[in-house]
Amino acid sequence: MAGVELKNLSKSYGDVEVLHDINLSIADGEFVVFVGPSGCGKSTLLRMIAGLEEVTGGDLLIGEKRANDLSPRQRDIAMVFQSYALYPQMTVAENMGFSLSLEKRSKKEIAEKVQEAADALKLGPFLNRKPGQLSGGQRQRVAIGRAIVRNPQVFLLDEPLSNLDAALRSETRVEISELHQRMGVTMIYVTHDQVEAMTMADRIVVLNGGYIEQVGSPMDLYNHPATEFVAGFIGSPKMNFIKGRYAVAAGTTTLGVRPEHLTIGEGDDTWEGKVTLVERLGHDTILYVRVPDAGILTVSLNGQHNQNVGDTVRLRPNPDFIHRFDDQGKPNAADLVQGQG
Amino acid sequence: MGRWVLLFILGVIAILMVSPLVLTVFTSLKPTTELVNPPWYPPISLTFEHYVRVWTEGGFSRYFFNTLLISVVDAIVMIVIASLAAYAMVFMEFRGKLVLQVLFLIGLMIPVTAIVLPLFQIVRSFGLLNTHLGVIFADLALAVSIFVFMFSSFFMGVPKALHEAARIDGATEFQIYRRVVMPIATPAVVTTALLEFLWSWNDLLLRLLLMTKDEMRTLSVGLLNFQGTMTRDVTGLSSGTVIMAIPVVLLFLFFQRHFVRGMTAGAVK
Incomplete structure (x- = not known):
């Protein structure tokens, strides 16, 4: 496990800067939620931490190690995508064990770890099914399972619940919170839904127009919004x-x-x-x-x-x-x- | 009423399309004595003597092997080259990507006949005249552009998140290509295999140009043996044509479903 530190981080596409001077320190084991309206840069920031977007300014540290130029595989992170991004030709077990098979772990070890994660996520009966044979909620759990199996330093979640219906969303919200408590791993979660942010986060980072508007606990943000934007965005x-x-x-x-x-x-x-x-x-x-x-x-x-x-x-x-x-x-x-x- | 008119028109078109094939099969199965009858008369007594003659005396057993070898190698190598190039074009960022795309586009625009002579010179300068390798290189170079575009259009339909998820999982680009992208590209693979096989199987110009020795000939060149300046061996030509057509027809029947899916990939979301 590890903390994440962003120092004067910025992101530009050509001459256009979309993230400006981001400074943030995420403690080891903390659950931090990036929240903000569409286009505020929250997903871009998460993808920079994941190594899917290049850092164009500042420093990114994962576990006190500078990670700007590390590839995603070298960062020891796992990510859950909004679209689940499951490999359609592989079974649930193969999807979950894919990263371990790339590390050339033994079949026995892979099977054990997959089974362990599947039990935790109640996916045991579906291990031999293909993603196309699963419901949306089951697919999302497989995507989470794929991340768990790796036992990463940092867990990144990019709007993981936005494709689920309301009932399933609140159920999965609870499951993710429980998972965080059980694993104690650093989690960074992106959402545009302030209810998700309020209910799950240790700390919320509110982004607007590529800037951090405020960082604080959910109640801090609710009671003491630092700007009119935060006041309007937090609370429903x-x-x-x-x-x-x-x-x-x-x-x-x-x-x-x-x-x-x-x-x-x-x-x-x-x-x-x-x-x-x-x-x-x-x-x-x-x-x-x-x-x-x-x-x-x-x-x-x-x-x-x-x-x-x-x-x-x-x-x-x-x-x-x-x-x-x-x-x-x-x-x-x-x-x-x-x-x- | 409109439906019947449409059916009639379609029927006429179908007959026009099928009749050359039917006439060829009829002629190939007729004894020589029946050749005086009009060509659309079906054979009264069936004979396979022309097939045997073409296969043995006509050298078609050798030509068939040559054609099969070149076509199979063409198809397999084309799948590997075109899919790797398309993968790089779609999923990777690198210097000179745009230039490469333009070069592939130019490759689509130049007709083979326009570059036959330089191509001959190049193959000769490599010492590859009258070799299977020479023809295979020429085939691949001339058709690679279209298959790169076909694979590219298929890969563009693969969600980017899949590629990203595999990177996060720790896969290298080649592992993503081999284990994530290619297993779901079956329609594009089948289409490439079929089309490249077909083009290679049927091509006459390059084979005539680059392989002049009899033992290196392919079926399409072998068919010319049945046609002289003053005479024509109609039964030999017909049975040779049928021998040449059968593998392609079987392949299409077998892979038809995948082929159609591959051809339309990328057309709609």
Whole structure:
């Protein structure tokens, strides 16, 4: 096992730089998730660590060894691809044992290691099947098994759940987290799904436009977003951003309030608006409320509520959880302001 | 109504296509006495005497071996060369790749007949006239471009992630080629084998040019023996043609499914 260190790492295609001055230290055994919108550079960064993309600037260290010029095979890493990338002509067992066969390990050793991984992933009954005869979830487990068998220093996962349906995705999410706890190996996971990032990561790296916006634990990012972008990206439903008179009254450019920090209430410190849409999820009720001068605000109410479209409601922001951002999208301070009525 | 018209047109085309083959088979099986009948008359009493004569006295047993040897070697070597070149073109980055691609493209554009004389000089300068090797080299050089493009179009359909996964697994480029990419390239391999075999089997020009000794001749050149300036051995020519056609027809029937898949590879996603 090993940690990974990125020092002033950058990536250019010709004259176009797509990743800028990335500095990050990933500890041995840590589960780090790269998250960000499409095109932010998270997959490119992962592929640079894997050795599939050339590093054009800075240093990449794996286990304190400079890895910039090492081929993927010399880096002792394993990777799980979004498309599974299983060899279609090989059986599950052959897929999982392929890397070991390349290392010229004995057939007995390969069979033992494959069986061990297959048992851990409940793939035992499928070892003689070809990938085409498996479901999406089974294929994904084979791809994970192929990585486990190698016992790598670093485990890389590139959006491994995005081809699975919602139920299977949450199931596999748990399995990957358990796997990390069991193996204790360094894992770097790329996703655009902030729920995956929040639920699995020890630390999240939020990328935007080729820059790191913020690095921190899931709760750090949720409670103390370093930028307006992070505030909007982390949390579901996403944070409400309010400009105009309410923001000016609070002495800032933009106010940020998470939907779960808005409640229905009365009094001067509330904002009046009209319900435009209601989503009833059973455990939560999501209201979309048009507030004059603030736009449409999302409100997440715990439990079941009886508001309907067209109702007038008054929203009270929880004063302990209001974020203020300046015109650069940076927080004014770690301050909390009283909502204005 | 439209369907019947279409069937009629297709039927006429089919008859036009098949009739030369049928007439050839009829003629090859007729005793000499029946040759006075019109050619579309089926043989009344079947005989294989012309086949025996062509095979033994006509030297076709030797020609058949020569043709088979050249065609099989052509096909096998072509698969190896073209697939390796295409693999490099599709999966690897190297200096001069674009130049090489342009050269292959030029190779597609130049007709054999335009370079027959320089080709003859080159083969002679290597001392390979009247050798199987000379013809094999010429065959490979002249057709390699088209098969590189065929393999390239097939390889482009192979997900890049497969290649990357194999690199991560620790495979070298040659191991990826041999163990990951080629096992799934069966349609392209079969198509290349069939087409190269067929072209080599049927080619007349290069064999006539590069192999003048009788013991080196191939079937296509051997057929010319039955045709003089003033006379023509129709039964010998017909049975020789059938002997020459049978292996190719059998190969196509056997590998038809793979062949069609190979020809259309890369056409759609």
